[in-house]
Amino acid sequence: MDETVPPAPLTDYGISKMLGEKYARQYMDRLPVSVVRAPAVYGPRDKDIYFYFRLAAKGFLPLVGNPDRRVSLIYVKDLARAIFLATTHPAAVGEIFFATDGKPHTWREVADEIDRAIPGRKIRVRLPGWIMWVAAFFDVTTSFVLRKAPLLYFKRVRELLGEWVADSTKIEEKLGFAPQYDLARGVSETAEWYRQHGWI
Template structure:
């Protein structure tokens, strides 16, 4: 089987491309010119690299030629000051251009990576795939729009489409998760820590993606890909603190004044295209629950996450130490 992975120089895409190659697929990666060095590392792992991007229709045609399954991982993520038009062009327009190329090339299946964030705050946890859709920002809105585009092409019978909604991705290679380690080492916790948080170790996630691409019955379906268990945010902070050999934060501050400070930071920084030191979405992290039920993926795909939080945190911390990000 020949598989194409977009976003293969990013955290999740890199893990997926290598996992598919180890599983026996002939893997091709779409790599932007500015990511050429990361592409070279993929080539050394036996992965074919096609240079291009989601805005370059000709490169998408080359990337999709002879491909059986397209795993669409590429997206533009949250960036301070980034215009809504960029999110729409990449996460929606780029998805449409890739779908066109996949259909023209005769690909049999398109696995679209969305996000569990399209469900918003989970008021009655855990949520499954039927939970209300309530995207909370432009990133989540455009990921949902991309889902709908892909699903429509599948309903037309142009190719099989599977939508995957990953939950709380973490693991070696992801520096974004470092903020939780810094929080656990610090003295201050924002809010009571009662919100639920659900993490998925990247090694488990990419196997879930592979199943989305290969299980016949998955065609036309949507799956939440979530880790072994969810915890409260405070339980997660305590777990990380134990791994670091330190005590969890001793002081707690109310959420609302911090949220107001975040709003002010955005008001000043965003028009200047500066990264706010604090923003409202980061504060929302402390109060909005993210807890999911992946029963459907287990039942229909055979998805069985194996890496529990303790092991995942331990392996992630080891990588941070190797990179000099933790003492």
């Protein structure tokens, strides 16, 4: 998917980002607005993909749903560079850019890199996608009873089980963005940060 595809967010968080873009673009005649859309972002302090690192440290590598479904990722430091370019490069004004590490990855590849970055023997656990729907049902129900926000909800499951590939050609060609972290380097640095800070 590239920047010409109309956004169709699945979660409330995605909708909030889309509305933020919409409001920012209303000021384009007065401010130099540019938009950077990031896919799954990972790196130090991340708590979404951290779940996989934590399970790997405990000896499990889960593969949920189709492990060959693809996803675009970007390491947080590369995203910071992309945002800096979009705020300083004159060609960025009025434009929308996807920023990725330049290559879609399968969840199997992500699991392989996490396996390499975290020493120790691990059991690979294949879980069918429907397990996520069941887990979401129990989380939503329990959260309702306890009056807490659920961590896993149905829209999020739909997002997690989907294939999300973004094309970052535009930011590379127009602004000269070149990601410095491939998946192996980014996962390795992330795992090291988690170790140093006692997260795993």
